[in-house]
Amino acid sequence: MASILMVASEGLPFVKTGGLADVVGSLPAALSEIGHEVKVVLPLYKKIAENNFQDLTLCADYTVSINYHEVPVRIYSQTIDKVAYFFVQHQGYFERDALYGYEDDGERFAYFQKAVIEMLNQLNYWPNIIHCHDWQSGMIPCMIKETHDFDPRYRQIRFVYTIHNLAFQGNFGPQMLDSCLGLPYYLLDNGNVRYDGGISFMKSGILYSDKITTVSPTYSQEILTPQYGEHLELVLNMRKYDLWGIVNGIDTKNWNPKTDPDIPYHFDKVNLKAGKALDKASLQAELGLEQNPDVMLVGVVSRLTWQKGFYLMMEQLSAFANAPIQLAILGSGESQIEEAFRNLENANKGKIAFYKGYNEALAHRIYAGSDLFLMPSLFEPCGLSQLCSLRYGTLPLVRETGGLKDTVDPYNEYDKSGNGFSFAAYNAQDLVHTLYYATDVYYNRKEDWDTLQTNAMNTDVSWENSARTYSLLYNELMSQ
Template sequence: MARILMVAAEGLPFIKSGGLADVIGSLPQALSNKGHEVRVVLPLYRPIAEKYHQDFQLEAQYSVSIAYHEVPVNIWSSMVKDVKFYFVEHKGYFERDNMYGYMDDGERFAYFQKAVIEMLNQLNYFPEIMHSHDWHTGMIPAMCKEGHSFDERYRNIRHVYTIHNLAYQGNFGVEMLDSCLGLDYRIYDNGNVRYDGGISFMKSGILYADKVTTVSPTYSQEILTPQYGEHLEMVLNIRKYDLWGITNGIDIESWNPMTDPQVPYNFNKVNVKKAKALNKEALQKELGLTVDPDVMLVGVVSRLTWQKGFYLMMEKLSEICQMPIQLAVLGSGEASIEEKMAQLEAGNRGKIAFYKGYNDSLAHRIYAACDMFLMPSLFEPCGISQLISMRYGTLPLVRETGGLKDTVTPYNEFDKTGNGFSFTNYNSDEMIQVMYNAISVYYDRPEDWKTLVRNAMDTDVSWDHSADTYCQLYSQLHL
């Protein structure tokens, strides 16, 4: 069994902006359950500091060179079950209003990565495998292999790099190589990190890691093509024999309809129909929807962005408003979509409810109360929401892309198989057609709907199988 250090920009139970945090919250524990010794390192953001700092242990104090200055580092730690979490503290870089989106993000995450690499030396803790996630950690394999190649302790580390979303790449000016990362311009000149006149953290991670993974088998194939490759498809094709697609799971303890404290009426697959009706009534009252236990309630919990398929919905809003359904939308994102959703709610009181922002507790209640969950993504590396919705007996309606294609089996009216509904092309007519089909099954074939709900709740959405695949991957490296 291996010593594994996961390095990421966010992770539950401490902080979350997207699916990466869910993975970091549950995969390390799943690997620990299989006998690995897993640790995790995150930046110490303000919300973490405000909530948890008094419980942390100080592990080390040192400095790293950023922009030709020595910048101090404090390393704190905390145990979550069997997994040790480290936190890199720098108030100026990380204790801000948001996690990302600043002009100096390159410098901030260069500091984070440098601090992590020096942390190994300071703590005299050298993992056999360093598993880095997304662009924020993409320079770690290069920094170990190019910057510390003289040190056997670093040289012996094997590197796994996971792409959670190829669209966010961490592209910055070339001057960062020397000033912040302490790396030679040679790796820019030879093309290893060069991208569009600057450097790419994502490209570096892909080329320097020993193995590259992404979060579903279909997405691992899609990103080799120009349509999904985000201009890195040539680089990914160089590494395609080291590229693994491993589907994410979810934390089935946190997401459990039988024990979920956020849900008014807990249920399992035996009493799902009755409990769903009660949860639906409670949610309708909470969101100001017309109370009707029989109406089909459709949920959306999502970032409101082009990637998530909201432009398809925008094209068909008038038709969606005419359907015999209610719609509950939770999320925030692009201002134009937020505005449209708010207008839609105002013009369809009692039928459409829009909650702007993120509310974790409300998300649980939407998953539990809804009959169907809409997720018509343009692309979706894995997707977490469709896994949660199935766990709660809410049938996902998805576009067949990435992890959505791998996890949702469309309803087959002849043999009554499937755990949801899907459409193939990014096309609003196709989406509407499948929505009408789903509505027809809900109202006209209730026994089929009941079978699909049972199939969805029987779907294994845990980390167990995926953790086994990661174990296989690590064992290939840990020889």
């Protein structure tokens, strides 16, 4: 079994902006369960400092060079459920209101990565594998191989690099190469880190890591094409034989309709029908929807952005308004989409409810109380919402892309297999056609609907299988 250090820019239970935090929050524990020693290192953000600082232990104090100055680093630690967490403290860089989106993001995460590399030496901790996540840790394999190769302790480390969102690549000006990363300019000349006249943290992670993973098998193939490759498809094709697609799981203790503290009525496969009916009635009351146990309730929990496919809905708002359904939407994002959903609600009071923003507890109640869950994404590296909906016996309706294609098996009316509904082409007509097909099954083939709900709850959405696949990857690396 391997000793693994995971390096990431966010992770539960400490801080979250997206699916990366869910992975970093759940995968280490799943790997520990099968015998690996896993540690995680994160920046010490303002939220962590406010909520957790009293539980942290100072374990190292040193400096790294940034912009030709020695900048202090403090490393704190805490162990939770067999996983040790390290935190890189720098108040100026990390104790801000947001995690990302600042002009000095390149400098901030160059500092973070340098601090992590020196942390190994300061703590005399030498993992077999460093597992880097997304652009914020993408330069670590390059910096270790290019500037620490003389040291056998660093030289024996293997690197895994996971792409969670290829659209965010960490692209910065070339001057950072020397001033913040301490790397020679010939890496710009030979193309190893060069991207669009500057440098790319993500490209470097792809080229310098021993193995690259992304968060579903289908997405791992999609990103080799210009349509999904975000201008890195040629680089990814150079490494395609080292590219693994491993689908994410969810925390099945947190997402459990039998024990979920955020839903009013608990259920499992045995009392699925009765439990969901009660949760549905409660959700209808909470959102001001007409109290009707028979109508199909469609849920949406999402960022409201172009990537998530909501422009397809906006093309067919009248079809949604006229469909024999209720619609419960939770999310925020692009103002144009928010305004369209607000207007839709105002014109259809009692039938359509739109909650602008994010409310974790309400999200749980939408998963539990809905009959159908809508997720028509343009692209979706993995997707977690469809896994949550399956866990709660709510059938996902998805577009066949990325992890949605890998996790949602469309209804087959002949053998009654499947756990949801799907459509392939990215167009509004196919979305509406599939919605109406789902309503037909809901209203006119009750036994089939019940079977699909049972299939959904029988779908394994845990981290167990994914952790075993990661374990195979780590073991393969260690045997090389």
